[in-house]
Amino acid sequence: MKRRRSIVVCLSLFMAGLLWWAMHRALAPGGWTVAKAAAMGSFALATLWVGVCFAQGVVGLTALLRRRTAPSSFPVPSARIAIAVTVRNEDMGVVLPSLRRLLDGLDAAGAGDRFALFVLSDSSDASEEPAIEAFRSADRDPNRIRYRRRADNDRFKAGNIMAFLDNEAAGFASMLVLDADSAMTPRAVLRLAQEMEANPHLAIVQHLTVGLPASSAFPRLFQFGMRAGMRTWAAALAWWQGDEACYWGHNAMIRIAPFRAHARLPLLPNGRPILSHDQIEAALLAGAGWGVRLLPEEDGSFEANPPALPEFMRRELRWLAGNLEYRFLLTMPGLRPMGRWQLIQAILLFGCTPFYLILLFAAAWAAATDNVSPFPAGPVLTVMLGWAGAIYAPKLLGYVQILASPRLRASYGGCARVLAGIALETAFALLLDAVSVVGKTGTTIRLLLGMQPAWLPQNRGDRGVSWREATRLLWPHTAIGLAAFGAFASAGWHTVLWAAPLAGGLVLAIPFCVATAHPRFGAWLQAHAIAAMPEERVAPVSP
Secondary structure (H helix, E strand, C coil): CHHHHHHHHHHHHHHHHHHHHHHHHHHCCCCCCHHHHHHHHHHHHHHHHHHHHHHHHHHHHHHHHCCCCCCCCCCCCCCCEEEEEEECCCCHHHHHHHHHHHHHHHHHCCCHHHEEEEEEECCCCCCCHHHHHHHHHCCCCHHHEEEEECCCCCCHHHHHHHHHHHHCCCCCCEEEEECCCEEECHHHHHHHHHHHHHCCCEEEEEECCEECCCCCHHHHHHHHHHHHHHHHHHHHHHHHHCCECCCCCCCEEEEHHHHHHHCCCCCCCCCCCCCCCHHHHHHHHHHCCCEEEEECCCCCEEECCCCCHHHHHHHHHHHHHHHHHHHHCCCCCCCCHHHHHHHHHHHHHHHCHHHHHHHHHHHHHHHHHCCCCCCCHHHHHHHHHHHHHHHCHHHHHHHHHHHHCHHHHHHCCCHHHHHHHHHHHHHHHHHHHHHHHHHHHHHHHHHHCCCCCCCCCCCCCCCCCCHHHHHHHHHHHHHHHHHHHHHHHCCCHHHHHHHHHHHHHHHCHHHHHHHHCCHHHHHHHHHCCCCCCHHHHCCCCCC
16 A cells, blocks of 8 residues: 555656646746746645646546446345434425435345434424424334434534434444435445445445436536546545545445444534534544545445535535634544545645635736736646646546546447537536635635634525626625736736636626526536436436
């Protein structure tokens, strides 16, 4: 494993160093100014994460090309397993149908008696109880379905799970943790159970989770790219992290005894509970000598993605708030080096974002004010194309795998549909990432100034977004974009072209938000099977 990890480190440093060198070569002619120095400094800091992305993409594609096909079936587990579903102010009409399909599928596989379902609620009232009772009464064995609602939301989801383990998990060896928007096939669940039973040193086995088929344009395009990128990302993690992998908090099998003994979370230095529980739980278990394994299999494990840009932004900011809390935990005793890296990686995922915005501002400043050494738009554009190729490497190489495999191409509807999906998703990603950078930077600043984050209920239903709502949410992004492009325009059209792929999403933020939530756009994509998940070709998208 040391050799594998050395390869990843070397690839990351190679790409980061190459980009640093190329940007220095692009900016140095004509001498250094304050604006150029600011651009170079922010670029160098942000490129730390870019190098990691490049290494993950290259290693992941290599691992995928060498991967063996998983068995078609798995045995019935010998131990009893609890299915723990955490909910908080959720629509039970959305949550319960996937649980019914899972229970019925486990029954059909002859494994139903080994599982019991626990709906663990932190909801503010008991309005969900009648729906759950009707669900329970309709089951062939109502006693295997249990419902509990806590009086408070103490320590959030992590506290909900630990309260279940302390008070209600007697007689169960493992638990399958699901979120309210999770869906898993019986085969995927039995695969996790078999992996757990065959490897007694494992405390967590989790599945690569992909997006559910969606009718709305925003989640369709988002998860089309996310699936390609996460396929290579997860394959890379499994290859070089081994049984010290990260944990994503759901769609995972957990061995109850070690989790209960070692994964109790400390409070933060300010006395508040930890928002983002999963990475630190995995690090604590690995530090105690238990294994955390990721199975880079993409079939059978699903989650819903946000239906529109406003919900996506709120989810990203919740994750950002949780991940930045890890800075207080880096020196915790008992963590292994890989566990500390997991926390650093989670911080870098969002922590590098402000440097992207600083780079944009510095470049605009240089373009508008530097008459002595004009901003080298052509050379810098070349560097930034390399930057984009590196940071999107997991997704781009995931697309390469699809296009190179007749089986995968066919599962997505053929080469023409795959290429159309790639083209639309690439434009979508460039616009979305520009918008996200501003939102994440603002939240990072507020958190560092002491703002207390909240973890509010999520809207999961498809909806349109009005022009008024989009304007109210995104006018700051638009104003920043117009100011930046005004500065670039003062240096000529070539600098505007340089900035357009990187910052065009700011100027177009409001129409982008409205268009990607518009029912007609989603219906058009669905009718032409563009950006469709392979599962959509098997079963139609639910309304």
